[in-house]
Amino acid sequence: MDIINTIVGLGAAVMMPIIFFVVGLVFRLGIGKSFKAGMTVGVGFVGVNMVINLLLDNLGPASKAMVERLGMHLTVVDVGWPTASTIGWGTPIMVAAVVGFLIINAVMVVLKLTKTVDVDIFNYWIFLQVGATVYAVTNNFWFSTVFVWVVFAIVLKVADLAAPYIQKEYNIKGISFPHLAGLMWSPVAIGVNWVVDRIPGLKKVDFNAEKIQKRFGAFGEPVVLGFILGLIIGVLAGYSPDKAITLAINVAAAMVLLPKMIDVLLEGLITVRDAAEIQLKKWFPKREFFIGMDTALLIGEPSVLASGLLLIPIAIVLALILPGNKMLPFADLASLTFLLALVTPFVRRNMFKMLITGTLSIIVILYVGSAIAPFVTQSAVASNIKLPSDFTGISNMTGAVSGWVGWLGVKAGELFNMVF
Template sequence: MMSSLLVGVGLTGFGWIISSFTPVVTKIINQMIKTTGINLPVVDTGWQTSALASFHSTVGISFFIVGLILEIILFLIGYTKVFFPTNLWQNWGFMIWGTVAYTVTHNFWLSLGLSIFMMLYILMVAEIQADRWSDYYKISNGTTSALHNMENAVPAIILDPLWNLFGFNKIHLTPEVLKKRLGVFGEPTFIGAILGIIIGLLGNISRLSSLDAWGQILTFGVQLAGVMTIFPLVAHLFGSAFKPLTDEITEHYIRKNTGKTTESDAIKSKKRWFLAVDDGVGYGESATIISGVILIPIIVILAFILPGNKTIPVVDLVSIPFMIESMVAVYRGNILKILCTATIWLGIGLYASSYMAPMYSASVSQYGVAATTGAALIVSFNVMARPLNALIFAAWVSGNPLWIGLTIVIYGFFQILLRTRRPQIWAYLKKMSDKNKPDYVNVVKKEQTSNRTI
C-alpha cells in the first residue's frame, strides 16, 4: 500500500515539475529557433500526441490487450527475465508504431505483428542492460523497458569499445568527480544555473541590449537550477516506492535460492528477474539530467546544420533525459561518452523522424489528434527519432517477406545468444562499465593480486 501511494506521489511530483518547466524551456527554444532563422517543415509537438493516437486506434487497443497477455505469459514461461506489466502504461510506445503502420498499409495483422515484434526485441534489449540499469540507478532488480529508452542501449554498447580506445573512460566526467574537484561549482544546482544562463543567452542572442532579455536569461538560470535540485529529490522518492518490491525479489531469488549475495553471484543466478519500473525513476539522476540539458542546444544546432534534415525538435527536448537513461547506465554516468553517443544517435534520429513525419502526421490526424502548431507535418522527437525502430518499421511496412524475415532472423540470433550467454553478457557489460570508475586501475590491481594469491 505504501509503495502504491509513493508511486502516485512521485508521478504527481514529476507531472508538476515537467508541466511547469516545459512551457518555459519551449519558449526559450522557440526564441533560439527564431533567432537562428531555422525554418523546417516538420515540427515536434511532443510524445503526448503518440499516446493519444495509440489509444484511439483499433491496432493500438488490440495490442494493449494482446500485448499484456503475451508479456505475462513470456515472463511466466521464463522467455524473458523482465516483468513488463508493472509498467503497463509504457505499452503505448509499441502501440504507436503499429498504429502508424496500419495508416500506411491498412493491414491489421501486419501492423499488430509489428507492435508485437517491437515488444519482443525491446524486452530482449531491456534484459541485456537490466543489470547495468539496476546497478547504476540503485533500484535492486529493477529496470526500465520503455521503447523510447531501450533502443539507445544498442549504440551505447556498440560504441563503448571505440570510446575506450580514444581514452574517454580515463576522462572521469561524472557528477561525483565534478563535485569532488569543483566543490560547490560541481553541484547539480550550480551546473543547472550555468546551463540555464547559456541556453538563455542563445535564446536572446539578438536582444542582449534589452533589460527584459537579461531578466529572462537570469530567471531561466534559476528555474533550471531549481529543476536540477528538486528533480533528484522527487526521483529518489519515486525510486523508494519500488524498493520494497525489488528488495523482495533480491531476498527471495538470490539469498534464498543461491544462498549468496555477491554481485558476481547475482549475475550468474538463473532465478534472477527484474521488475519494470517507470523511467521517471532515472530522469532526475544527476548525470542523466545534466547530460540531457547539455544536449538541448546540441540537438537544435544539429537540426540546423545537418543536410537533408526536415525536423526541428521543440516540445520533446525536455524529454531527452528519458531518452538517454540506458546510455547513462551502460556508461556509469560518464558524461563525455553519453554526449558523444547521444549526439551521433539522435543526429541520425533527426533523419528517422523526418522520414516518419508524413506517415506519423497522417496517423495522428486520422485518430483525431490535431496539430496545435499549424505546421504541415508534425512528429514526436522522443518517439520517432529512433534509427533502429524506423529501420524495423520500414522493413515491415514494405510487406516484403524477405525484409520482415531478416528482422526476425536477426532478433532470433541475439535472443538465442542472450538465452545461452546471459551471465557472460552481463559480466562483459559490468567490466566495461567499471572502466569508467576513477579508481578502475586500483580495482584491476587488487583483482590481479587476489588471483595470484589464489
C-alpha cells in the same frame, strides 16, 4: 477501448498506485502496507511530474525562442510526446496490441523467457505509435499488430540483459526498464564506448557529476551546475537578464528536487518489490524477477540531467546544418533527457560519451523523422489529431517512431506491401 482509455487517462500518478496496491496484495503485503506503498508510489509520481513539468514549462519556451532566433523554417515539426501518445492510444490496433502485450508478458514469464514483469502500462504508447505508423504504411491490421508484439517481446528480453548494468550504475535492484524509446539507443552507447576507449587521448576524457563536483567544489554541485546550464540556455534563447536568471534558478531547482522526489517514489516501490521478492522465492525458488518501470526513475541522475540540457542547443544546430533534414526540433526539445537515461550505464556516466551518443541519436532521429513523416502524419489524422497548419508533416523526437525502430517498421511495412 473505453475502459482502457479511462484507465490510461488517469495518468501514471493515479494508475501506478492502483497497480502497486494490487501487486502488494498479490504478494501478501497486507491491505494497510499495500495501500501505503501504493500511495507512496503515487505521491512520488506526483512529485516527479511536478518537477519535470517545472523543467519542461521553463525549457520549452526557451527552446522555442532559440528556434525562432535562428529563423529555422523546416517542414516537419516535432509535436512532442503528449501528442505522440495520443496517436498511439488512438490507433485502430490499440485494443488488440495492448491485450497482446499483457498476454505476451505473462506467457514469457511463465516460460522463463523473461524476468521482467512490465507494470509500466502508461508507456505502452511508445509501442502503439510505432504500430500506428506501420498501420499507416500497410493498412493491414494484423501485420501492424504482430509487428509491435514482436518488438515488445524483444524489448522485454533486452530489458533483462540491460538490468544488471542499470542496477549497478544507479544502485537499485529488482527493477528493469522495458522502455523502447530509451533502450533503442543503448546499443549506440555500447558502440560509442567501445570506439572511444580505443582512441588514444579521448579514452582519458571522463566527465561525470561526481568528478566535476570533486574538481570544482561548490561550482560542481548539481544546484550550481543547473544554474549555469540554465543561464547558458537563457542567453542562447535571447532572454533578458532577469528572465535568464529566472530560468537558471528553475533549472537549478529541478536538478536538486528531482532526485529527492524519485527517492520518495522508490520508497514505495522498494516496499512492494521486497514483498514480491520474498513470495516469488517461495513460489519459484530458483528464479529472479524484475519489475519493469519508467525511465523517469533515472533522469534525476545529475549527469543525465546536465547532458540532456546540453543536447538542446546541439539538436537545434544539427537541424540547421544537416543537409537534407526537414525536421524541426520543437516540443520535445525539453524532454531530450529521456534519451540518455538508458545510455548512462553503458558509458559509466561519462558525460563526454553521453553527449557523443546523444548527438548521434539526434542525427538519426532528424533523418528518420524527415523520411517517415508522411506516415506519422497519416497515423495522426487517423487518430483525429489536429495538425499544425504551417507544416506539411509531423513527428516526435523522444518516442521510438523517429528512431531506427520506427524506420525498420516502415521498411517492413513497405516490404509487406510489395510481397502481398
